Amino acid sequence: DIQxxxxxxxLSASLGETVTIQCRASEDIYSGLAWYQQKPGKSPQLLIYxxxxxxxxxxxxxxxxxxxxxxxxxxxSMQTExxxxxxxxxxxxxxxxxxxxxxxxxx
Amino acid sequence: EVQLVESGGGLVQPGRSxxxxxxxxxxxxxxxxxxxxxxxPKKGLEWVATIIYDGSRTYYRDxxxxxxTISRDNAKSTLYLQMDSLRSEDTATxxxxxxxFITIAASYVMDAWGQGASVTVSS
Numbered sequence: 180d181i182q183x184x185x186x187x188x189x190l191s192a193s194l195g196e197t198v199t200i201q202c203r204a205s206e207d208i209y210s211g212l213a214w215y216q217q218k219p220g221k222s223p224q225l226l227i228y229x230x231x232x233x234x235x236x237x238x239x240x241x242x243x244x245x246x247x248x249x250x251x252x253x254x255x256s257m258q259t260e261x262x263x264x265x266x267x268x269x270x271x272x273x274x275x276x277x278x279x280x281x282x283x284x285x286x
Numbered sequence: 287e288v289q290l291v292e293s294g295g296g297l298v299q300p301g302r303s304x305x306x307x308x309x310x311x312x313x314x315x316x317x318x319x320x321x322x323x324x325x326x327p328k329k330g331l332e333w334v335a336t337i338i339y340d341g342s343r344t345y346y347r348d349x350x351x352x353x354x355t356i357s358r359d360n361a362k363s364t365l366y367l368q369m370d371s372l373r374s375e376d377t378a379t380x381x382x383x384x385x386x387f388i389t390i391a392a393s394y395v396m397d398a399w400g401q402g403a404s405v406t407v408s409s
Binding site: 279 | 330331333348381388391
């Protein structure tokens with residue numbers, strides 16, 4: 180199985196701050212990487228697919244980058260509504276696997 | 287508006303069975319691959335199973351293979367997950383989701399998600 184290692188496990192950021200979350204795959208996943216946001220008590224929401232494509236309706240302050248085994252999600256200006264848990268996911272090979280999540284809070 | 291509504295969750299004893307349903311609306315269900323993803327309490331996300339749009343192929347994670355069966359009724363726009371021989375480690379919220387194939391990345395993402403159905407396996 181492809182292991183997805185996400186870091187950090189948690190972080191707090193001030194309003195307007197730039198935030199970066201990292202995700203490393205145990206093998207090359209050829210940009211088959213997605214990012215999700217989950218708010219408490221809610222289902223996950225797709226933010227980024229194909230490593231860098233923004234899902235419709237997602238604010239442009241979210242961006243994704245990376246290739247091979249290393250990927251990152253950037254929030255260019257932290258907003259209160261961005262609080263939540265972020266997960267990366269590889270969809271290249273079965274079983275699809277998720278990172279362990281990054282809990283993002285407002286400082 | 288895309289809607290996925292899960293039902294059928296509940297408390298069940300170890301070794302017993304439960305069947306989840308997911309009613310889809312707002313899109314052409316028969317055109318979409320579908321998936322079940324679960325989340326144990328206070329834990330991360332775990333892919334469970336995927337079924338191709340026409341039901342021709344199914345895929346499972348090893349820990350549920352032989353115990354869970356994903357199926358669909360395209361005429362009813364409904365996805366199912368039959369869970370047999372349930373174990374305590376199957377306790378989780380089960381989400382149904384569309385499994386979209388992204389051509390540019392040759393990979394799948396879970397685009398639309400339901401609100402989840404809670405399954406508790408305990409004596």
